[in-house]
Amino acid sequence: MNKNFIVTSKPIAIDDVIQQVVRPEAGAISTFIGIAREFTKGKRTLFLEYEAYVPMAEKQLEQIAEEIQVQWPGARTAISHRIGRLDISDIAVAIAVSTPHRDAAFKASRYAIERIKEIVPIWKKEHWEDGTEWLGDQLETTSYKTNKPLQGEMDDD
Numbered sequence: 001m002n003k004n005f006i007v008t009s010k011p012i013a014i015d016d017v018i019q020q021v022v023r024p025e026a027g028a029i030s031t032f033i034g035i036a037r038e039f040t041k042g043k044r045t046l047f048l049e050y051e052a053y054v055p056m057a058e059k060q061l062e063q064i065a066e067e068i069q070v071q072w073p074g075a076r077t078a079i080s081h082r083i084g085r086l087d088i089s090d091i092a093v094a095i096a097v098s099t100p101h102r103d104a105a106f107k108a109s110r111y112a113i114e115r116i117k118e119i120v121p122i123w124k125k126e127h128w129e130d131g132t133e134w135l136g137d138q139l140e141t142t143s144y145k146t147n148k149p150l151q152g153e154m155d156d157d
Contacts, residue, residue, distance in 0.1 A: 004077065005061035007054045007122070009084040012091040020078035026098035030105035032113050034093040036086040044129040050083040050092065052122040057081065060120040064112055068097065071111070072104040079112060081122060092124075 004020045014033060021029055036048045065077035081093045093116065097108040116122075126134040 002062060005058050006080045007052050007057045007083055008080060012080045012082055012094045014094050017078045017080050017094045018096045021076040021096045021098035023076060023098060025074060025100055027100050028102035028105040029096055029098045030109040032095040032109045033091055036088050036090050036092055038088045040126065046127045046129055048086045049125040050122055052083050057120050057122055064115045068108045068111060072099055072108045075099045075108050077112060
């Protein structure tokens with residue numbers, strides 16, 4: 001297992017993720033932290049649950065780092081994604097990218113989160129206060145389970 005690309009049920013420590021990309025050639029480290037938010041389009045979230053096909057998810061995270069290396073030579077990437085139950089404000093995903101210059105680090109970090117949402121087999125279930133649940137996967141497919149009809153659209157993140 002490559003410790004730079006982890007899908008885990010344990011809380012994520014951002015300092016550990018950052019340490020994976022520290023190196024003498026790096027002039028910048030950009031981080032992205034995705035957290036469990038309490039409100040989505042006005043609906044109060046009680047908690048989230050993430051599921052993943054872990055071997056493939058970790059392999060896809062490593063692929064994203066390889067893509068980043070091609071686009072931004074000299075970049076080093078570490079990504080951790082949490083699965084299981086997450087309470088509000090818990091870290092769901094942490095990305096750190098080091099590059100020789102800051103512009104590349106910012107762009108590579110943004111690229112990483114967008115690619116995670118596109119290709120990594122991780123599914124999110126939001127449990128809302130009104131008893132409804134939203135099931136979504138990173139491949140942009142969604143379904144709804146509810147005791148009553150839902151109104152309006154949901155976020156894609």
